[in-house]
Amino acid sequence: MSVILYARVSTADQTLAHQQTQAEAAGFKLDRVVADEGVSGISVPLRERPEGRRLFDILRRGDVLVVRWVDRLGRNYADVTDTIREFMRRGVVVKTVINGMTFDGATTDPVQMAVRDALIAFMAATAQAQSEATKEAQRAGIAHAKTIGGATKYRGRKPGFAREQFNHVRELLAQGAGASEIAKLTGVTRQTVYRIKDHPAEQMKALEAWGL
Structure with missing residues (x-):
């Protein structure tokens, strides 16, 4: 059995090291870290990310996939729920660092299965809702910036390169x-x-x- 952390960062404000440190602090003994940098969880499904694709190749029955939270897998409801269920069908246990959630396809009790599936749906929906709320706040901020000073032109964030x-x-x-x-x-x-x-x-x- 291998314990594999999947980490993803989409902006310069996030770090992969922080996600690994959090996982280890939570008691996970990691055998491997697979990470995608600068990749959106909204527009890029896990299977289409350079390192995300590797997860589907390297995870085996009995392995544990650790993520900081389900939003690291993605911020699209359908993509996240399909991904977790696919891993469970393969016999992979998915665990989150935040809230200590465990999604195990070996569960056979109907009530436990219903609770598990409801949690997956809820967390995936929450991840997408948070993403959409963030985008809406950004749009509102841009619209406000455009109105300041009347003709002031909104230029966005200054590029960090020449x-x-x-x-x-x-x-x-x-x-x-x-x-x-x-x-x-x-x-x-x-x-x-x-x-x-x-x-x-x-x-x-x-x-x-x-x-x-």
């Missing part, structure tokens, strides 16, 4: 370099590399908005 770095990242991506290698060569974070890779037009627009 145009030269942007161009260098694009060149290295075109050459097939990996995110870690590019980050070291250009001096930007891996999250920034992923943003430039996935949304180059948006990142260029941000540079132009700030005159960079």
